[in-house]
Amino acid sequence: MRFSHVSCAENCGLIMDPECSRLLPALCAVLADPSQAVADDTCLEKLLDWFKTVTEAGSSLLLLQENPCLVDLLSHVLDLKPQDVSPRVLSFSLCLAGTFAAQEDCFEYLQQGQLLLGLFGEAGPLSWAAWSVPTVRSGWIRGLRSLARHPSGLHFLGDSGALDALFSLQGDSSLFVASAASQLLVHVLALSMQGKAAGSPSPQGSAWPTCAQKIVDHVEACLCSTAAPQVTQALNVLTTTFGRCHSPWTEVLWGQLSPLVAHLLESDPIPAAHSLVDLLLSVARSPVFASADCGLWETMARMLSCLSPTQAGPLALGTLKVQHCPQALKSQAFKILLQPLVCILRATAQAPGPPGLLDETTEGGSMTVDTLLSSKSACVGLLCQTLAHLEELQPLPQRPLPWPQTLLVEAAVIVLQLCDGLAAPSSSEGGRLCGALAGCVRVQRAALDFLGTLSQGTSSWELMPQVFAVLLETLESPASSPTVLKKAFQATLRWLLDSPSPPTCLNLGPHAPLFLKELFPVLQKRLCSPCWEVRDSALEFLTHLTACWGGEADFREVLLASEVPKLTWQLLRDPESYVRASAVTAMGQLSSQGLQAASESSGHPEGQQGLVGELLHILSVDSEGFPRRAVARVFTEWLRDSHADVTRDTQWFVATVLQMVSRDLDWEVRAQGLELVQVFLAQTLGQPNPNCPYAVTLPKVTPPSPLPEVLRTLCQLHIFDFVFRALFDCDRPVAQKACDLLLFLKDKTAPCRGLQEPGDSSDVTSVEATLQRWQAGEQGEPLGNLEPEEVLAALRSMDLKGLQSRLAESSDHVEKSPQSLLQDVLATVAVLEENVADCY
Known part of the structure; x- marks a missing residue:
């Protein structure tokens, strides 16, 4: 060549x-x-x-x-x-x-x-x-x-001939190759039509550019094919085209191809139904069709009525998310989403909500019932899909109004009762549903997620008794799996914290105190579970609940009357590290709220040394990183919140914690130690530099001490030994935190006039030499007893800004x-x- x-x-x-x-x-x-x-x-x-x-x-x-x-x-x-x-x-x-x-x-x-x-x-x-x-x-x-x-x-x-090869590669055995071929066809079509004005190509396509015409002809041929794979290939190309291209020529393209797309609905079964749903939603979302009268909505309405309940669900959900969708179509889509739950309610003798909203849900109801009863897998699949779609729709601003909150809560409760074997069916269909759903973990998880979402917004406190009842049943059931229990705890927490209360009731609402009395014995049982995942979930639930309600008298009374604090204390020595870490967090929260007294007076030897001693023991000897990280986080929060055990002797507390943290092999523990130093500095020097990314928002504390006195205190506590060593840490996040902290301190000490200039003393030279050896990786030699003047000299001699920039990369x-x-x-x-x- x-x-x-x-x-x-x-x-x-x-x-x-x-x-x-x-x-x-x-x-x-x-x-x-x-x-x-x-x-x-x-x-x-x-x-x-x-x-x-x-x-x-x-x-x-x-x-x-x-x-x-x-x-x-x-x-x-x-x-x-x-x-x-x-x-x-x-x-x-x-x-x-x-x-x-x-x-x-x-x-x-x-x-x-x-x-x-x-x-x-x-x-x-x-x-x-x-x-x-x-x-x-x-x-x-x-x-x-x-x-x-x-x-x-x-x-x-x-x-x-490359286009013909691309047409063939759409059906390639490699999904990556097939997808790339379809993507390239869309790219070529869009590039060919670039700059075309609306109406420039005629509806018959006689003015389409050569490449575009070949692609459109191929798509038309595939849409007319009796082979489902070819139909799928054509629909995928069109879906991507309408999703990416929002030029006027796409309206002409849809006008040319929409009759062929609509003709697919006449087949039984509908070929490539999933791809057809994707195409219709892609066209509906395009701004080109926001106000166009192109028969799209009629096609979507026809398809909603033609598809099976499982196939119609994604189309119904997508339709409801389209902003400019006609109201009649939205109503049809919403009824399709609700239909499986309406069938469940009717099969268990529950009234299907207020009249009017669901009068037409009987249309297509027989098909839904047939799907629910056809097999266990079909029933589970349809219910999980329905619950997930409604959960996704519930928080959206474009959700249908009126929102049938009562119906949805009752349906979620009934589904959980069917899974627990506690529902009372009123028909043969209800009995078959009991058999299909009994012990079904998939449906339980989906129903609990949905029920938790329903706690937001328009929840009514009248619904809380039946919600609390079914949640308590699930938490008590010996058949509940660890994942189901975790989701039950999460849903319980959401209903306890999100549900509105009548203005005349206590902050906890009228039903919560009674529920808590029934809940804590169950929580005690789960804290003693042989399954560590269950113990861990119970501790997480306790931590969140205490953080939100620790100051409520009703909650404190029920908690202190239970064995929960004592059991939580015992779990600090659990054989599983995840549980130990969760127990540390829970005890830290209980102690912050003044609710750990029952555990410390339990008569156990470890209770006599106090919670601080127990957590220090974990920080120093626990072989796993998770509990040690949890202790470091708890200590930082205690210092930030001026915990009583910390304020007794703050300097001893900080020095003791940092002595252990500085030797820890886990970088997250060392980084948390630097966070503790940041809080300590903020409390003693005043509010930190707002430009510092690790600045903390603190409650009002005692007036800041004079800077020279603060520096001497920091030197006496050997804090600089820890921070300077962390500056050269092999783990970048630790070095970043140390650098930011020293920059904050350098900024605070810049206008300092209360200290003598260090000059060129041998002590200052020795400190700088030690830091240079540390930077080179030789960190065996300690800094020793520093003086404030030496610290200031070291800070002023170091290019911390440059180091910060390098670490930020x-x-x-x-x-x-x-x-x-x-x-x-x-x-x-x-x-x-x-x-x-x-x-x-």
């Missing part, structure tokens, strides 16, 4: 590093040699990313002229025997050629030697044995995607240079050759 030289009028300058240009011939030789093996696809992908960056920054044509080895590589791939071409290298070459041809002048240059036709035409890789490898087909599509960015590229696709900011990448690829090949030789 011969390429004529194209001279440049101006010297555009080097667009590639000279050293990289020097290495490129060797790289191309390795890739073109069938006997050489590149280690993996990762290095080739990095090379493609690099070439893309280079071509986007300059001229691809100039790049090829200055590095002819790149063209030689592409030509050599075509000159090799098909069986000698590595699929990996062939895929790379196809992507690389497309990257160069993305610029039109470079495209024309490559076309002179028919190189692009050889790589992407019908006589190229499509006829080779390597075409059977999905990687090659994927690389071919990626290359075409890059190439099809200008009119010349579009003409090439239409003339080279992502962990992968030190990228390998292109030169290193090329060297690594070449070195990898050499290593592979050595390994082959060593085998013999």
